[in-house]
Amino acid sequence: MKGLRDIALLFQRYTLQMLRNPVWLFVGFSTPVLYLALFTPLLKNLSHAPGFPSGSVIEVFLPGILSLLAFASGSSMGFSTIFELQSGVIERFRVTPASRFAILIGPILSGLTMMMVFDAVVVAIAVGFGFRVHFVGLLVLALLLALLATLMAAFSTATALLTKDISSFAAIINGINLPILLLAGVLLPISLGPLWMRVLAHFNPLYYLVQASRSLASGSLATAAVWQAFAVLVPMCALVLWWATRVFRKAVA
């Protein structure tokens, strides 16, 4: 099928570009490792605080890091979109008969693949810190991470196409990212916060992922948090992908 072929071609292209950019590879690997190395020790004494979920520090914190990585890798996608917009690459693709959906999703899938590689490395390192691996749980978690990353990447790409310049794009993305991050309980569990924060968090897709990720990482698959995460992320992801494809077709000038 032509559409699938286009996706494969644009996936390959984007992956090659990333692999040839050593700076990007270095940053991609070092960010999660730094979180693990510089943040986990701070949490050691917190695990006895009231409201802190049960389980060792690394078991609460690692799923948060993985969720954070998915969120960050997705929402930063638009920066490369801006670059490719300004260097004329996107325009070049838009004049070809390549499927508009493929132009959008090719790079996103490539980003997802690389994120999974980084995630695997992070988990391997975390095992060294005492993290116990629940294999099936992590597989289901990978699925949820992919959903959130795709959702964010499609949103970020479409926003980049609409704003067209780096400063307004960065302002919008940062403005959106900060409240989402703070209200997701990524670094510290939201259960430590007051009631209004816990209520507000329920309007945040990242919150559902973080909740489900803690459950899945500890090996509990059949929890409310897990199905709620799927129920929130699947339709949101579909909706944003549809919107972003439309933006690619029309709004780009």
Add this chain to the structure above:
Amino acid sequence: MTLGDQGFDTGFDTGFDTGAIISTRDLRKSFTTKGGEVEAVRGVSIDVARGEIFGFLGPNGAGKTTTLRMLTTLLPIGGGTATVAGVDVARRPQEVRKRIGYVSQLGGADDLATGRENLILQGRLYGGERSTVTRRAELLMEILDLTEFADRRVRTYSGGQRRRLDVALGIVHEPEVLFLDEPSTGLDPQNRANLWEHVRNLRSHGTTIFLTTHYLEEADALCDRIMIMDHGRIVVEGTPRELKQQVEGDSVILSLHEVDGALERATTALGLEPHVRKMTSDGFDLRLYVEDGSVALPALLRTLDAVEVAIRSVSLSEPTLDDVFLARTGRSLRDAGAGRQEVRA
């Protein structure tokens, strides 16, 4: 060079009985900006014949790029109709895309990939098989003198090499029409001449070329037919030769010695001269439009002598495309676009 059939699927035949490969009627586009509604293209009707190099000349902001972007499916058509290679652009953009090549001002080659990789990906996106596309890339690099750099990353290319790769990317699928947006911007004169050679070569193999430019020399040297655009409208259309013939007479350029009052005395006196049809000044340089330069010149010099204005130099020139633009709009093409930007959505 052989640009023969290499197995690209160009879809169905629609028949091109009219002879025009690009045809627009009352094409329009306006944008909403902070300052209100801007009409970038206000009713453009063009017919481009198969196999010609058609140039779209005009100052920055004239609406050239906007028109080009509508014809290449990048921008929705605001009003009117456009047919490219027999296909209605508004109704079937996907079919248009299969038949055209487009090289934007930005180029858009991947810096981190080699020239060859860029060409192969592009050909594959147009639906070509890997083996076909690989051969085609080889051929194009040979034609455009890129073979030597084929396996170097584009990042290391010079401006001229990069531009030739951009053109190669635009014709990898053997389009019927190639659109070039300001192809020689940023090129030095030598590379520009070299690019023109390649463009003429493409035309001689049957490709129709539609280009925009704000370089008079480019339009004059390269194009079979040109259209001059200003403020979203067509000012004039024809072969460069025809257009220049419409401007009757010659122009005389007089550089005055820069002395206080000289300019005023000269313009007053020359304004009374029967030979002078029109006069413009740029500092102490005066440009006079006269019917026959060789007849008028002695009289003009005597007049200046009489009002005691000394001149540094005199030159006589035949009409240029700039004069055509000046005659039609009252402004010089070289100044018209200064400080304005092409309107983009």
